[in-house]
Amino acid sequence: xxxxxxxxxxxxxxxxxxxxxxxxxxxxxxxxxxxxxxxxxxxxxxxxxxxxxxxxxxxxxxxxxxxxxxxxxxxxxxxxxxxxxxxxxxxxxxxxxxxxxxxxxxxxxxxxxxxxxxxxxxxxxxxxxxxxxxxxxxxxxxxxxxxxxxxxxxxxxxxxxxxxxxxxxxxxxxxxxxxx
Numbered sequence: 001x002x003x004x005x006x007x008x009x010x011x012x013x014x015x016x017x018x019x020x021x022x023x024x025x026x027x028x029x030x031x032x033x034x035x036x037x038x039x040x041x042x043x044x045x046x047x048x049x050x051x052x053x054x055x056x057x058x059x060x061x062x063x064x065x066x067x068x069x070x071x072x073x074x075x076x077x078x079x080x081x082x083x084x085x086x087x088x089x090x091x092x093x094x095x096x097x098x099x100x101x102x103x104x105x106x107x108x109x110x111x112x113x114x115x116x117x118x119x120x121x122x123x124x125x126x127x128x129x130x131x132x133x134x135x136x137x138x139x140x141x142x143x144x145x146x147x148x149x150x151x152x153x154x155x156x157x158x159x160x161x162x163x164x165x166x167x168x169x170x171x172x173x174x175x176x177x178x179x180x
Contacts, residue, residue, distance in 0.1 A: 001062065001093060002069025005029060006076070007085030010148025012093070012158070013137035014110060020143025030067030034060055040109040047116030052106020059109050062096075086150045093154075094161030101162075102169035 004011050011019055018032045025032070037059035041051060076082055100108065107115060110132070117128045133155075141147050 001033070001066045001089060002029075002073060003085040003092065004089035004150055004154070005066070005070060005146075006073050007082040007089060007150060008075060008146065008148075009082055009086045010150030010152065010154070011146050012151065012154040013133040013140065016140030016145035016147055016151065017136040017143070018140070018145070020140040020145030023144040028067050029070060030063035030065070032063075033066060034063035037063070037109040040113050043113050044109075044116060047113065047120055049112045049116040050106075051109075051112065054100050054103055054105030055107060055109060055112060057105070058100055058107075062108075086153060089150075090154050090157050091161065094158055094165055097158075097162050098165035098169045102166055102171060104171050104173060 001012075001015055004015065005019070010016075014036070015033075018029055018036060021027075021032045021036070022029055027035070041055070041059065044051065076085065101111070106112070114125065114129050114132060117123070117132075118125050121128065137147070137151070
């Protein structure tokens with residue numbers, strides 16, 4: 001996330017929202033991401049979703065990691081390096097998603113809102129997820145968030161990357177008793 005911010009070529013939809021919000025409040029990008037995560041968790045209440053350790057960790061760690069990245073990584077001037085940042089940000093985001101989803105310790109706030117809405121509305125994941133992403137992208141853009149080529153690249157690449165990485169990092173849960 002921090003690499004994509006520093007690459008300044010466009011952000012994923014939720015980060016467009018975060019960057020738009022930062023233009024109107026005196027908070028860091030990471031703090032805004034954490035605050036939005038906890039606001040999204042409030043939407044879980046009517047959806048009857050329950051957070052896990054992974055849910056809370058996701059809400060906090062991502063914001064801290066992005067602020068740390070923004071503090072130690074400067075924005076490059078060269079376009080080729082900005083592209084490297086964008087691509088690296090997308091790949092690392094996919095890896096992080098596969099790791100936290102694969103750990104099976106609870107979905108992130110945004111993923112849990114999606115699964116809760118799917119369960120409560122009976123709509124498909126495709127419809128619910130697309131509706132959420134388009135909404136936060138539009139609101140973020142209206143607030144002045146960074147939209148660009150990276151936004152399109154993220155939209156096209158994140159699904160296939162997580163699809164490939166998730167099986168590699170999924171912890172298999174068994175219901176069989178351990179053999180002694």
